[in-house]
Amino acid sequence: MPQDDPAAKPSAGRMYDYYLGGTHNFEVDRQAAEQVIKLMPFIPSFARLQRWALQNVAVELTQKRGYDVVIDFASGLPTNDHIHHRAPASTTVIYSDFDPSIVEYTREILAADSPNAHFFQGDASKPEELLNNPDVVKILNGRRKAAFVLWGVSIFMSDEDLKHALQYLYDWAAPGSCLAFNAQGSDGDKDSDAISGTIEMYKRMGVTLYSRSLDHYKELLKPWTLDEPGFTALYEWDGVESVGLTAEDLAAFKPMGGNYSGYLTK
Ligand SMILES: C[S@@+](CC[C@H](N)C(=O)[O-])C[C@H]1O[C@@H](n2cnc3c(N)ncnc32)[C@H](O)[C@@H]1O
Numbered sequence: 209m210p211q212d213d214p215a216a217k218p219s220a221g222r223m224y225d226y227y228l229g230g231t232h233n234f235e236v237d238r239q240a241a242e243q244v245i246k247l248m249p250f251i252p253s254f255a256r257l258q259r260w261a262l263q264n265v266a267v268e269l270t271q272k273r274g275y276d277v278v279i280d281f282a283s284g285l286p287t288n289d290h291i292h293h294r295a296p297a298s299t300t301v302i303y304s305d306f307d308p309s310i311v312e313y314t315r316e317i318l319a320a321d322s323p324n325a326h327f328f329q330g331d332a333s334k335p336e337e338l339l340n341n342p343d344v345v346k347i348l349n350g351r352r353k354a355a356f357v358l359w360g361v362s363i364f365m366s367d368e369d370l371k372h373a374l375q376y377l378y379d380w381a382a383p384g385s386c387l388a389f390n391a392q393g394s395d396g397d398k399d400s401d402a403i404s405g406t407i408e409m410y411k412r413m414g415v416t417l418y419s420r421s422l423d424h425y426k427e428l429l430k431p432w433t434l435d436e437p438g439f440t441a442l443y444e445w446d447g448v449e450s451v452g453l454t455a456e457d458l459a460a461f462k463p464m465g466g467n468y469s470g471y472l473t474k
Contacts, residue, residue: 214309218413220364221284221310227255232285232313240413247405250460253453257461258390259289260451261442261469262359265388266294268471275355275386276300277348279339281332281373282361285310286317291357292325300347304330304338332361333369335376352382359469362425363392363417370428378432378474387432387472391439393419396465403463422468432472441466 218240222233226241229252233241245251269275276299280291283303292301301324305311314327326347330338338344348354356377362370377387396403396419407417422439442448443458443466461467 219307220415221307225285227252248402253457254461257442257451258360261445263294266291269355270295270299277351277354279354280357286314292322301325303327306331333373335373353384355386357388359390381474383474385474390469391422391425394422394425394465394468397463400463435471439468439470441468
């Protein structure tokens with residue numbers, strides 16, 4: 209069967225790369241991204257905040273909490289602002305994304321000097337496929353005390369898929385494992401033109417976005433236990449000043465809700 213031409217249709221992952229100022233995107237991605245930016249001019253700085261927080265998560269999980277296995281779902285491109293650049297070189301980082309064009313690009317990006325960072329094609333809705341992939345099984349070599357990361361993807365997942373993935377990871381993981389979770393779009397203003405327009409725009413690309421309340425996310429996350437201090441809005445995340453966002457940027461994010469994030473443990 210012929211492979212789909214990746215340059216024919218926008219990809220959420222490559223659009224995200226464009227928001228972040230990256231070069232791993234096609235004209236079709238740039239055009240779609242520009243339409244989203246028209247509706248939500250703050251999106252590039254919002255993406256910057258989200259990616260910065262992910263680096264902060266990488267430091268927390270590895271250098272502060274001591275996990276030496278990080279398994280990241282829906283990673284997007286593993287550019288130099290991603291997990292393995294912030295984790296000690298000895299950390300095993302398993303990235304994944306369901307978009308084959310993203311997986312293709314990672315061959316250029318993941319340099320030979322990152323031997324402990326790996327990238328696999330995988331659907332975050334079916335973590336069993338990634339975790340039972342024979343290459344992943346070999347890399348993990350029986351290690352199940354892990355830090356999972358679900359960052360920047362929850363809005364793309366239905367309740368059913370999210371519930372399944374979270375329960376599967378909980379059952380698979382050894383006690384003491386951790387989950388860094390970004391409750392995208394939580395408590396956003398669904399009626400704002402920015403949100404409803406964006407949902408409509410992604411729909412035309414064949415991508416459904418699911419916006420939900422933080423309480424709803426908390427229900428879906430059971431039986432994972434939320435660590436203190438609970439969910440924190442990304443614009444109040446520890447060290448956020450270093451991102452260099454203006455008060456105007458932060459005020460503009462309001463319709464998106466807090467993009468609340470937190471750590472959960474088994
Ligand atoms: C907004 S980017 C987030 C990238 C990265 N996690 C971050 O926070 O910086 C969303 C990524 O999720 C991927 N994605 C969406 N749904 C997915 C799914 N069900 N399984 C795996 N990847 C998915 C897209 O291909 C895209 O690369």
